[in-house]
Amino acid sequence: MPTRTAAQRRTEAKREYDAYLAECPARQLLDRIADKWVSLTVTALADGPKRYSDLHRRLAGVSQKMLTQTLRHLERDGLVTRTVTPAVPVRVDYALTPLGRSLLPVMRAIKGWAEDHMAEVWEARVAYDARG
Template identity: 50%
Template structure:
């Protein structure tokens, strides 16, 4: 029995999945998704939690994730206006994967640094 053909093939150069992968492979996108895993957060809370992200990049990344259906943006009519971001059901399907990837880097950083030193020493000779 043959498997039905998938409508999308990530290995094809014009497949729209490439755009999604490009956005998901961004470090800021991964960090935002991982932070939202714990529940809704306000814009400034996200910015304080993710050191080094600029207001502009955070805003752009959140907008892209909202467009892709991964997060929701809720505006509360307060003074000043309060904006809160949360994962959608689709976004929640990524939480295990995103968490595993982001925290894999933390757990394996010493091994990566050692491999880089070995490579650089070998390459220098």
């Protein structure tokens, strides 16, 4: 096995997580965080822990199945914690982890961009559709 320099090892490590490469595991993560329910769930948790029912009310249009799936994926990826408090009925709270909080500025920016530029996108869509 040939000896590699530290620079060569860093280059190889960077190549391992190049999302442009088909086999890159970062693609799975990129696919996950690009999901609309993920971005909305992460931003909904920005102000602190929320109960499932609060999230479901906040995220208009999300099905129970999709919200449950989204929260499980976020928990598995280390972005959200799930805390169960014994009570009648049982209380379950979801909160962002430090890793999840590090994603928050990006998600807020994307959400804000979509809200700020929707009128321009609508105009572009209408113009495109009018062409044929």
